[in-house]
Amino acid sequence: MSDQPKIIYTKTDEAPALATASFLPIVKKFLAPAGIDVETRDISLAGRILAVFPERLKEGQKQEDALAELGNLVKNPEANVIKLPNISASVPQLVAAIKELQAKGYDIPDYLEDPETEEEKESKKRYDKIKGSAVNPVLREGNSDRRAPKPVKQYARNNPHSMGEWSKDSKSHVSTMSHGDFAHNEKSFTTTKDTTVNIQLIDKADRTHVLKSGLALQKGEILDATYMSKNALIEFLEEEIDDALEKDVLFSLHMKATMMKVSDPIIFGHAVEAFFKPLFDQYSSTFNKLGVDVNNGLGDLLSKLHDLPELEREEIKDALRDVYKTRPSLAMVNSDHGITNLHVPSDVIIDASMPAMIRNSGQMWNSEGKSQDTKAVIPDSSYAGVYDATIEFCKKNGAFDPTTMGTVPNVGLMAQKAEEYGSHDKTFEIGYGGKIQVVDQDGTVYLEHTVEAGDIWRACQTKDAPVQDWVKLAVSRAKATGDPAIFWLDENRAHDAEIIKKVNLYLKDHDTNGLDITIASPIKATERTLERLKDGLNTISVTGNVLRDYNTDLFPILEVGTSAKMLSIVPLMNGGGLFETGAGGSAPKHVQQFEQENHLRWDSLGEFLALAVSLEHLAEAYDNNKAQIIADALTTATEKFLTNRKSPSRKVNELDNRGSHYYLASYWAQELANQKGDEDLAAQFSSLANKLVENEEKITKELIEVQGKSMDIGGYYKPDADKENAAMRPSATLNEIIG
Numbered sequence: 001m002s003d004q005p006k007i008i009y010t011k012t013d014e015a016p017a018l019a020t021a022s023f024l025p026i027v028k029k030f031l032a033p034a035g036i037d038v039e040t041r042d043i044s045l046a047g048r049i050l051a052v053f054p055e056r057l058k059e060g061q062k063q064e065d066a067l068a069e070l071g072n073l074v075k076n077p078e079a080n081v082i083k084l085p086n087i088s089a090s091v092p093q094l095v096a097a098i099k100e101l102q103a104k105g106y107d108i109p110d111y112l113e114d115p116e117t118e119e120e121k122e123s124k125k126r127y128d129k130i131k132g133s134a135v136n137p138v139l140r141e142g143n144s145d146r147r148a149p150k151p152v153k154q155y156a157r158n159n160p161h162s163m164g165e166w167s168k169d170s171k172s173h174v175s176t177m178s179h180g181d182f183a184h185n186e187k188s189f190t191t192t193k194d195t196t197v198n199i200q201l202i203d204k205a206d207r208t209h210v211l212k213s214g215l216a217l218q219k220g221e222i223l224d225a226t227y228m229s230k231n232a233l234i235e236f237l238e239e240e241i242d243d244a245l246e247k248d249v250l251f252s253l254h255m256k257a258t259m260m261k262v263s264d265p266i267i268f269g270h271a272v273e274a275f276f277k278p279l280f281d282q283y284s285s286t287f288n289k290l291g292v293d294v295n296n297g298l299g300d301l302l303s304k305l306h307d308l309p310e311l312e313r314e315e316i317k318d319a320l321r322d323v324y325k326t327r328p329s330l331a332m333v334n335s336d337h338g339i340t341n342l343h344v345p346s347d348v349i350i351d352a353s354m355p356a357m358i359r360n361s362g363q364m365w366n367s368e369g370k371s372q373d374t375k376a377v378i379p380d381s382s383y384a385g386v387y388d389a390t391i392e393f394c395k396k397n398g399a400f401d402p403t404t405m406g407t408v409p410n411v412g413l414m415a416q417k418a419e420e421y422g423s424h425d426k427t428f429e430i431g432y433g434g435k436i437q438v439v440d441q442d443g444t445v446y447l448e449h450t451v452e453a454g455d456i457w458r459a460c461q462t463k464d465a466p467v468q469d470w471v472k473l474a475v476s477r478a479k480a481t482g483d484p485a486i487f488w489l490d491e492n493r494a495h496d497a498e499i500i501k502k503v504n505l506y507l508k509d510h511d512t513n514g515l516d517i518t519i520a521s522p523i524k525a526t527e528r529t530l531e532r533l534k535d536g537l538n539t540i541s542v543t544g545n546v547l548r549d550y551n552t553d554l555f556p557i558l559e560v561g562t563s564a565k566m567l568s569i570v571p572l573m574n575g576g577g578l579f580e581t582g583a584g585g586s587a588p589k590h591v592q593q594f595e596q597e598n599h600l601r602w603d604s605l606g607e608f609l610a611l612a613v614s615l616e617h618l619a620e621a622y623d624n625n626k627a628q629i630i631a632d633a634l635t636t637a638t639e640k641f642l643t644n645r646k647s648p649s650r651k652v653n654e655l656d657n658r659g660s661h662y663y664l665a666s667y668w669a670q671e672l673a674n675q676k677g678d679e680d681l682a683a684q685f686s687s688l689a690n691k692l693v694e695n696e697e698k699i700t701k702e703l704i705e706v707q708g709k710s711m712d713i714g715g716y717y718k719p720d721a722d723k724e725n726a727a728m729r730p731s732a733t734l735n736e737i738i739g
């Protein structure tokens with residue numbers, strides 16, 4: 001380990017990046033007296049794009065590959081990284097970021113869906129690595145421990161967020177496939193030796209197409225493979241579109257096109273085509289000529305129509321209007337601007353979108369901006385049952401009550417790209433019907449499926465060491481809390497059956513005396529957990545990677561209103577710490593509001609919580625008592641911050657993100673000035689505390705006065721740093737105190 005303790009604070013995108021411009025100077029000021037360096041690394045979407053085209057950029061434009069550097073660091077015991085949410089870019093977002101950078105004078109290539117020259121192919125390859133969820137899987141060299149800290153729960157109990165009422169007659173429901181999907185086609189096995197396999201397709205003419213070669217598998221690793229049948233999917237979508245019309249509910253598709261960056265955009269594209277089928281039947285050749293890519297949503301089609309002569313364009317728009325008349329209403333992302341659920345694949349992301357719907361009485365927004373019962377279409381049935389069970393529970397029991405409900409922390413299997421979220425390089429849209437095989441060098445076939453052209457086939461890996469670490473983490477959380485822990489695993493699912501064997505084996509490595517640790521299928525686990533939750537009881541959900549993602553938005557959003565208030569720790573397998581700030585995303589809607597009226601409603605509570613645990617980790621690793629005292633003071637200050645309700649308001653001309661940072665700083669300095677554990681620190685912080693307290697009125701006035709006007713920070717994906725800093729630090733008085 002190096003002598004100098006260091007915390008890496010990531011620079012990301014959208015609302016969290018704005019918040020960083022205000023909060024980071026405060027962090028640096030408070031950590032310096034303990035000799036702690038705080039360094040930033042740019043892993044924003046724009047930063048990651050620039051980092052991969054150094055040969056095309058001028059000196060001064062080039063950017064280090066910070067993600068690669070951090071990817072190495074997290075395998076190191078000295079890693080201490082605070083990770084804010086970043087954009088997991090869908091193609092429309094990636095293209096928009098490229099355009100902005102090009103306009104700013106960066107000579108980077110276009111993103112071409114169908115590259116022809118070698119150079120174009122190479123550019124696409126680099127962009128495809130940046131696309132989707134490309135940051136988190138690289139940094140997450142550990143499993144996930146996410147929970148609502150006690151003061152956050154207490155705050156929600158005392159100040160409950162709004163919860164939409166549930167009616168027994170609600171028509172809202174989940175629709176999922178009953179055959180032909182990933183869940184039903186899964187096969188799985190555990191390797192008994194280190195080996196290398198190929199994935200190959202033998203077509204009906206007996207030709208062999210190697211889809212992936214040299215895939216290394218470690219002894220004890222679980223490999224599973226499955227596919228989504230294109231025909232079954234389309235049949236399902238068509239039935240559900242008709243059913244939504246008949247039941248008079250909104251049609252809404254819920255996917256994870258960002259993390260499942262290869263499979264889910266294809267499924268999304270099929271939904272767009274199925275929904276607007278009459279349009280595609282009539283104009284498919286025009287759309288082909290225009291290069292419309294349905295996987296990028298209706299938005300892509302509409303923007304490409306601009307390339308047509310006016311007459312032709314208007315004809316198609318009329319035809320589109322006619323289609324809407326014969327279809328069920330679509331759930332809207334933004335009814336004011338006519339943005340539907342099918343416009344952009346990254347607008348409706350299942351982990352956040354389903355809980356938001358459940359919190360809103362099971363309803364989504366229609367084109368008139370009103371709430372309406374909804375059919376939530378989740379094609380693959382592997383995990384859809386969790387939402388179905390929750391919705392049915394709410395119909396029966398009414399909405400949960402945040403003042404009395406319990407809590408559901410999560411211990412998630414995540415390390416080393418576990419399970420589905422690491423499957424992209426092994427996911428293929430099948431070109432020819434035939435047999436797809438996973439085969440080793442000796443010709444032994446481990447897994448085999450018969451597939452048709454257009455099916456989506458994928459393989460997932462789950463290494464053994466992460467499973468051992470996950471079981472250990474589950475036991476340690478169960479011990480620390482005394483709460484029951486349920487492994488959400490379905491013995492009837494091929495992959496889960498392999499995991500269950502390991503769980504039973506590795507539980508024996510631990511003293512589980514007196515602990516309540518069980519295994520139940522996701523649906524049964526949901527039902528049991530919800531019963532307990534309603535009665536004010538806590539249950540740890542121990543899940544695989546996808547349910548980790550789903551549950552850590554679902555329960556927090558019901559319990560405390562948002563997953564931004566979660567403590568989200570990734571104990572790295574090699575001893576370092578990755579501290580994620582909250583469990584949610586980068587809140588694009590907050591940036592829109594900020595640009596319109598200079599009010600940022602982003603709540604940095606997740607950053608405060610992450611910083612405190614990062615400091616505790618550092619204090620222990622470096623035996624640095626000052627760091628521990630600063631961490632304790634931050635924890636107490638955060639509690640006071642909650643009690644005094646200094647979180648940002650949603651409304652303009654009230655305390656926003658920046659004002660909330662002032663209060664945190666003021667409480668933090670007061671705690672440090674008053675503590676007795678380190679006189680030196682107390683002396684250093686006492687004048688700072690006095691200045692912050694004395695200037696409360698002046699500072700908050702300065703911070704609120706600037707609001708109400710539009711704000712331009714010179715870019716969306718790559719704002720102008722000076723403009724951003726000026727915008728996020730508008731109080732001259734506070735700036736002078738913080739320095």
Ligand SMILES: NC(=O)C1=CN([C@@H]2O[C@H](COP(=O)(O)OP(=O)(O)OC[C@H]3O[C@@H](n4cnc5c(N)ncnc54)[C@H](OP(=O)(O)O)[C@@H]3O)[C@@H](O)[C@H]2O)C=CC1
Nearest residue numbers: 085086087088258349352562564584585586587589602603
């Ligand atoms: N860890 C990561 O890096 C993650 C990244 N993402 C990425 O983030 C982007 C947006 O994803 P999306 O699914 O819309 O989810 P978000 O979590 O960004 O937003 C959903 C809503 O949650 C509320 N919210 C989230 N965070 C905060 C906060 N700190 N303070 C107050 N409210 C908050 C907001 O509600 P309201 O509008 O009502 O204020 C927001 O609109 C995508 O690009 C996605 O890929 C998503 C998840 C995790």
Ligand SMILES: O=C(O)CCC(=O)C(=O)O
Nearest residue numbers: 088133136258259549583
């Ligand atoms: O990495 C991403 O794209 C999203 C991550 C996420 O939603 C989560 O970890 O909860």
Ligand SMILES: [Mg+2]
Nearest residue numbers: 351549553583
């Ligand atoms: Mg998530």
